[in-house]
Amino acid sequence: MNETRAIRASFFDITRTVDTPQQLPEAARYLEDGLMLLDSGHIASLTEWEQGKHLLRPGERVLDYRGHLIVPGFVDTHIHYPQTEMIGAFGEQLLEWLNRYTFPVESQYHCAQHAAKMSAFFLEQLLSNGTTSALIFGTVHPQSVDALFAAASKLDMRLIAGKVMMDRNAPDDLTETPEESDRQTRELIARWHNKGRLGYALTPRFAPTSSPQLLEKVQQLRGEFPDIWLHTHLSENQQEVAWVKELFPEHDGYLAVYDHYQLTGKRSVFAHCLHMEGREWQCLHDTDSAIAFCPTSNLFLGSGLFDLQRCWHQDVKRGIGTDVGAGTSFSMLQTMGEAYKVGQLRGYRLSACEAFYHATLGGAQALDLDRYIGNFARGKEADFVVLNPAVSALQKMRHANSRDIWEKLFLLMTLGDDRNIAATWIKGRCVWQRAQLEEHKHSVGQAEEWPGC
The missing domain is CATH 2.30.40.10 (Urease, subunit C, domain 1)
Incomplete structure (x- = not known):
């Protein structure tokens, strides 16, 4: 034909x-x-x-x-492809959930064959739910990203992904030295960034699993490769926020840790952002950073309710993320429905027009891809x-x-x-x-x- x-x-x-x-x-x-x-x-x-x-x-x-x-096509601004196989895991909040379910599953991705099998399954799930672009977490293993990018390149998908960077407060088989993380990330950037429609994201999991030495490496990479993305988590869980303050007492809050290492800015996407203070909202605006609103996972893990109205008021870019596997569906339609419910609980009426905007052009803008995708211009x-x-x-x-x-x-x-x-x-x-x-x-x-x- x-x-x-x-x-x-x-x-x-x-x-x-x-x-x-x-x-x-x-x-x-x-x-x-x-x-x-x-x-x-x-x-x-x-x-x-x-x-x-x-x-x-x-x-x-x-x-x-x-x-x-x-x-x-729907734009998913935050999702973990290795967590596909533990979606719907019962009974925990964020930090316990990571240790009980997430880390054991992610430890399998040292195997290139397993990573390739799950990459194919993951992309099938995206496509069967109408998602054509996504910002994606791999695991600490370079094999996880190689497999995902190889599968996506065959489809000519516009995807952004990165290897998790993590050197503490995680199982030994999922941690690395800052030097190893830097070397492997550089190799992946050279192999995949801007190859076809693929983009690379520096992916420190979150501040608690990142030593100051690792964050310095991320900062250096961001400076050397200014057109790559930065993808991490921010203020998802109140226990997590308190932990960050204990680990980084010299900084004035969670976002201040990332901002100190110059990890805020255009093409920086922070997932969740549920428990932020006023100065943090202002920092996101001033640095042109973006938020991934993940209603399904926020509800599933009991993390909190995102303040979409304040996000508009502070003029911070935002998209919607399914956040599989804490999120319980690959469907952006269902995720928009959960976003509506979050809005109801906060006294905000999320219209269908706005929801589809966040899932398409708004998400593309959050990822700095709106000149390529997001509408029918x-x-x-x-x-x-x-x-x-x-x-x-x-x-x-x-x-x-x-x-x-x-x-x-x-x-x-x-x-x-x-x-x-x-x-x-x-x-x-x-x-x-x-x-x-x-x-x-x-x-x-x-x-x-x-x-x-």
């Missing part, structure tokens, strides 16, 4: 980044019957069908997704997900009595899950679909249409 150039469906995206949630409805675009044209894996145009069908070539085939909604990479809005009897009933696109989007994020993902496209190519749709062709004007990938 020739490369797909024309797709007909309903489309929704947010056309620009915004400063307040009140601006989002004006920035939103919904085409009930639209035509997207692709060119070499990029968006060439998106128009109403009647407006754009004259752009079709004589006899051109049009991929027909009518009855489906196409949105930009002309020239951007054609990463998108095809949603079937009604796959169960309950969804069909509620979809039928929904008054507008806002209600339909809200139902997708409250009742939706992986079943609603019909197909996932990477760089203009269908790489995953739920079922092979029965092919049929018919003539529409000068074009032929057919369903499915």
